Amino acid sequence: MVVDLINAGPALASTAGLVRQGGRLISTLYGSAEVNGVVPVYVRMDPATGDLPGQAASLAGDRISIEVAATYSFAQSMEAMRDFAAGM
16 A cells, blocks of 8 residues: 555556555545556545544554655755655
8 A cells, every 4th residue: 555645647557566466556646547558546634534543553553554665854854855756
């Protein structure tokens, strides 16, 4: 599962390339019905009704995993945006 909270339209195609066969592309920004052979799932986020305890339980139970490619300090935010734009 790949979650993209930023890209929409043609820019979502680069994110779709990260989805493994049989995986899901989740986006909060509505767009195309299909992107590079991947059918995105569009969701609406509402933090007031979120299920953070359920998400935490899923992580703790190894039912889902999160991969963090890099971390940046606030002072490195411009570098982070450049890396993100470059697909890193």
